[in-house]
Amino acid sequence: MKSSVIANVAEHLCIGCGLCAAFCPQGILAMEWNRYGEYNPVTVSPCTTECGLCLKACPFSGTGENEDTIGERLYGAVPGIRHRSETGYYLASYVGYSEKHRATSASGGMATWLLEALLAEGVVDHVICVAPTGDPERLFSFRVFDTPEEVRTGAGSAYYPVELSGVVKQILEVPGRYAITGLPCFVKAIRLAQQRNKKLRGRIVVTVGLVCGQLKSREFTEYIAALAGVRGEVTGVRYRGKNPDQPASNYHYTFTTSDGEEQRIFWNEGISEAWTNRWFTPKTCSYCDDVFAECADATCMDAWLPEYSRDSRGTSLLLVRSPAVQELVERRQGISLDPIPVERVVQSQSGVIAVKRQHLAYRLYLDREGAPKKRVAPSRPKNPLLRQEIALKERMRVVSRDRWGAGERDAEHLRGAMGQDLKRLAVVRRLSKIITFPVRTLRYLRRAGQGQ
Ligand SMILES: Cc1cc2nc3c(=O)[nH]c(=O)nc-3n(C[C@H](O)[C@H](O)[C@H](O)COP(=O)(O)OP(=O)(O)OC[C@H]3O[C@@H](n4cnc5c(N)ncnc54)[C@H](O)[C@@H]3O)c2cc1C
Incomplete structure (x- = not known):
């Protein structure tokens, strides 16, 4: 059809x-x-x-x-x-x-x-x-x-x-x-x-x-609830709790359950890992x-x-x-x-722009057969570390979605399954930081010189 x-x-x-x-x-x-x-x-x-x-x-x-x-x-x-x-x-x-x-x-x-x-x-x-x-x-x-x-x-x-x-x-x-x-x-x-x-x-x-x-997906909320130690049936979640002693970025999720339980989990306690690595993101x-x-x-x-x-x-x-x-x-x-x-x-929004421009270009390049027509042209980034990062995140996205979808709903098991890719990604990030250090320093000095 x-x-x-x-x-x-x-x-x-x-x-x-x-x-x-x-x-x-x-x-x-x-x-x-x-x-x-x-x-x-x-x-x-x-x-x-x-x-x-x-x-x-x-x-x-x-x-x-x-x-x-x-x-x-x-x-x-x-x-x-x-x-x-x-x-x-x-x-x-x-x-x-x-x-x-x-x-x-x-x-x-x-x-x-x-x-x-x-x-x-x-x-x-x-x-x-x-x-x-x-x-x-x-x-x-x-x-x-x-x-x-x-x-x-x-x-x-x-x-x-x-x-x-x-x-x-x-x-x-x-x-x-x-x-x-x-x-x-x-x-x-x-x-x-x-x-x-x-x-x-x-x-x-x-x-x-x-x-x-x-x-x-709904799996994401289920996973974070499991990570937070929620046992009962979740009837409510607030995704953006604020804390006076934390920066705006370290917000927390609060889960409430049918038996009156309430559990909190902060961005830095595992939400960030799942969010930024694209776990449970629809294809x-x-x-x-x-x-x-x-x-x-x-x-x-x-x-x-x-x-x-x-x-x-x-x-x-x-x-x-x-x-x-x-x-x-x-x-x-x-x-x-x-x-x-x-x-x-x-x-x-520089991070999101990179994902929806450079990362998208590479995903379109890899997926030439099935990819829809977008405003971004398919291309292969010259930087091998960037290619690695995109590939690792895509693999984690698929693994998280498939495993939870197949009924393997154990948060610690899932994190275990991601362990190797998370380690590889950490190495990729460290190398990227070392390589881009001179450029970032120059940019910082230029901005400082302009009084920004
Ligand atoms: C899935 C998702 C991803 C996001 N990613 C980013 C990001 O990468 N960077 C960024 O800066 N901001 C992002 N946002 C937006 C951000 O979370 C806030 O919604 C935004 O900053 C508005 O905040 P506010 O305090 O002005 O809105 P509020 O005063 O909190 O009001 C938000 C309004 O949006 C409505 N709303 C909430 N969720 C949805 C939804 N899923 N669909 C339609 N309406 C909804 C609410 O009902 C409410 O009316 C994202 C939001 C969502 C839902």
């Missing part, structure tokens, strides 16, 4: 956004967990028309526009708009926080502040964001909210699969103006669907993107070239810059593309916000 997204699933090019299931005119698609704890569409009855609409709204099918052309169409003619290859279009860039929101938010609380402001100012009637459910089978889901109090229950990051089919069906059924949050590929899917559907075009009036390094993320949610009206992210990341309370960076959002932000009601050069925004 080549003219359906089901073929994409078989080719591991499904991120589980669920737009196809909402969009199918015959209603034959539903979103279900696969064995790796990722969402995939499944057919609940035979496809009789093969209209291909599901593929046209799919962010990874390669049948529709890419982020460059979508961005150009949406923002290319906005007065004062600028463009960078890393960020896509942008009107303005800011750094700051909302004092009222930052304690419960992932970083500086700018996303929740913005969503609430859109409601309060009457720009939208409904906000769609992600909130905890309390259901062990599906710890988070997209929800439609109508009040700031409800929107606040969604504050924080969900490093957990969520899918859009339910809320998009609701938008199609219930008239009104909606704002919606999403990771880059989810926002792209919404834009592709808007091109084909007048109701979605008229009703989704603001999109708030989140910078994304990678999505994680589809290996083909993503959008860091800054280029199709979104505004994009929020962490201020991973030395002058901000020491502050445990968290600080946000914000890229704005839509004049209406810029106008709202410029009023700065209830927030502390300053302009920041876009170069600093790019610098704050």
Whole structure:
């Protein structure tokens, strides 16, 4: 069935956004967990028309526009708009926080502040964001909210699969103006669907993107819970707990279980190892070239810059593309916000940019047969250490996903299985540091000379 997204699933090019299931005119698609704890569409009855609409709204099918052309169409003619290859279009860039929101938010609380402001100012009637459910089978889901109090229950990051089919069906059924949050590929899917559907075009009036390094499967949360020593059934997790005596980067996850147990684990206690080495990352993320949610009206992210990341309370960076959002932000009601050069925004995500540019180029080079067409050309890095790093991380991604998916759910066993690759990676990193030491020293001296 080549003219359906089901073929994409078989080719591991499904991120589980669920737009196809909402969009199918015959209603034959539903979103279900696969064995790796990722969402995939499944057919609940035979496809009789093969209209291909599901593929046209799919962010990874390669049948529709890419982020460059979508961005150009949406923002290319906005007065004062600028463009960078890393960020896509942008009107303005800011750094700051909302004092009222930052304690419960992932970083500086700018996303929740913005969503609430859109409601309060009457720009939208409904906000769609992600909130905890309390259901062990599906710890988070997209929800439609109508009040700031409800929107606040969604504050924080969900490093957990969520899918859009339910809320998009609701938008199609219930008239009104909606704002919606999403990771880059989810926002792209919404834009592709808007091109084909007048109701979605008229009703989704603001999109708030989140910078994304990678999505994680449900297995990731299961693994970290096991690492934290959680024994009971997990009914809730907060991924971004803040600690006054720690830098913003050493946040903690808190798990709650059905029998009232609560367990914490810090970034430096094993989350970092699984996150940065791409354990439990869906294969589809290996083909993503959008860091800054280029199709979104505004994009929020962490201020991973030395002058901000020491502050445990968290600080946000914000890229704005839509004049209406810029106008709202410029009023700065209830927030502390300053302009920041876009170069600093790019610098704050240098790691993610490397993964979605140089690493992607090598993955495309290795995978020439099955790789989708991306904005990055396939190429083989000259640096053998970089090639080693990319290959080792890819192997760990596959091993973690396969082992947990096959039922080997023992955190210590898994770490044991990764031992050799982790050791090799440590050697690769040490050698890289030695080799790049002169260049880094020169760069540091140059910056010091410029008084930065
Ligand atoms: C999988 C993932 C990977 C990320 N990777 C990076 C990264 O590499 N670098 C970086 O700087 N930032 C990354 N982020 C974004 C970061 O975690 C924060 O969400 C961002 O800094 C906004 O913080 P805030 O305090 O402004 O938002 P908050 O005030 O905490 O509000 C966040 C809003 O986003 C919604 N939301 C949370 N999770 C999701 C989700 N999965 N899908 C859609 N909406 C959601 C919430 O419901 C809430 O409305 C990632 C987020 C996710 C979910």
